[in-house]
Amino acid sequence: MRARPIAVSALAALVATLALTACDDEGSGAKGNKKADSSSSAARSTACEADQVGQEVAASEAPAAGDTGSVSVTLTNRSDGDCTLEGFPRVDLTAGGTTWSLAQEESAKPEKLTLKPDETTAFTITYVRGPAGDPTKGAAVKTVKFGLPGAGADLSFPWKYGEVALRSESEPDASVGPLQRAGD
Numbered sequence: 001m002r003a004r005p006i007a008v009s010a011l012a013a014l015v016a017t018l019a020l021t022a023c024d025d026e027g028s029g030a031k032g033n034k035k036a037d038s039s040s041s042a043a044r045s046t047a048c049e050a051d052q053v054g055q056e057v058a059a060s061e062a063p064a065a066g067d068t069g070s071v072s073v074t075l076t077n078r079s080d081g082d083c084t085l086e087g088f089p090r091v092d093l094t095a096g097g098t099t100w101s102l103a104q105e106e107s108a109k110p111e112k113l114t115l116k117p118d119e120t121t122a123f124t125i126t127y128v129r130g131p132a133g134d135p136t137k138g139a140a141v142k143t144v145k146f147g148l149p150g151a152g153a154d155l156s157f158p159w160k161y162g163e164v165a166l167r168s169e170s171e172p173d174a175s176v177g178p179l180q181r182a183g184d
Helices: 003-026 030-044
Strands: 054-059 068-077 082-088 090-095 098-101 110-114 119-129 143-147 154-158 162-169 174-176
Touching: 054 154, 090 174, 119 162
Parallel strands: none
Antiparallel strands: 054 068, 068 119, 082 110, 090 098, 090 143, 119 174, 143 154
């Protein structure tokens, strides 16, 4: 006979726990709303697409042939939800009818980034300036085209930072770094 009161007490505790859990998940309190918002944000998080980001380009231009310069590209999530990026952007330099793909920085380690709306990330193109007017030693780059990891469409911007030195006919003296959190 003593087993019944314990079983009834355990059943009552289980029902009370389930009732409290239902109130937390669907209640009108702030705690319930935060839980729902964070899980729905995570569910909407996908690879950042070109049409979801704004871009801003800033340079520390190489002043003369043989000098090293850098061009930083900052990307801002302009969508209504989270998006993710991991790795290196694909970057191509175009001069006339020739296009070169940039190598990734060998020592760089990319991280997985989740960008909330209006958060930013950046990558850097490092280059050596080439001599003007010698197409065997420098490329008169006009356009940079880049693609985000996992995205279909590309973005671009005009190159205004002088010739890029060539290591060989098929290899510019330039590289691209990984996407990194900006503004920390």
